[in-house]
Amino acid sequence: QVRLQESGPGLVKPSQTLCLTCSVSGGSISSAGYSWSWIRQFPGGGLEWLGNIYYSGTTNYRPSLMSRLSFSVDTSKNQFFLNLTSVTAADTAVYYCARGSGYGIWGSDNFGFWGQGTRITVSS
C-alpha cells in the first residue's frame, strides 16, 4: 500500500517561499507511468490541483501559478518537493501530495493515494 506524507513549516510570512516535502513509502516513486501531484484545499473547502512531476523530472504546472511554482524529485530518497515563491494570504490552505491513478487524459489525472495534508498559514 502506497503511503504519502507531507511535511512543511506550518506558518510562512508573506512574500517568502513555501517549501514542502512529500515522502513516499510502500512503493517506488520511480514506478513508471505514475505522476506525483500537489493539490491544495482552501479554508472554504475548494480543491485546486497545482501540478505534477514524474520520476524523470518532467513537470506540469497549473498555468495560473506557473510563474511561482517549481517541483523537484529525489528518487534516491523517494521524495518530491514543492516550492511556491512570493506567497500571500491567498495561499493559505491545506497542501496535499497525491499519486495519479492514470485514469485521466490530456495531462489530467485523478488520485487514488493521498497524504494526510499539511496546513499552511501565510501570515506576518
Place this chain on the structure above:
Amino acid sequence: DIMMTQSPDSLAVSLGERATIYCKSSQSIFYTSTSKDYLAWYQQKPGQPPKLLIYWASTRESGVPDRFSGSGSGTDFTLTITSLQAEDVALYYCQQTYLSPGTFGQGTRLDIK
C-alpha cells in the same frame, strides 16, 4: 479551465434512503476515441484527505461499496448512494480528468436527516 458545478450544496437524507448528487461540466468531458467520460467522484470526511470513489463516471474504485454508483455522460453526471449509512456523512466532490488542469466541483455536504 473546465468549470464543474455541483448541486445541491448540501442535502440531508434519512438513513436507508437514497442520496443523489449532481455535477455539471462547462463542456463535454466525453472522449470519443476511448468512449469514456473523464469524471471522478471523491468522498471526504473531516480531518481526512479525499478518497477516490468512482472514475470514468461509473467505474467504482477497488473496495468501494456497491451502494455508491455513478452515471451520466457528456456534461451531466450523478452520484447515487442507495441505502444511506451513517458512515456516508461526508463532503463529496466531482472532478474532471479530461483536460489539464483537472478541476473540481465546489463540493456537496451530505448529512443525516
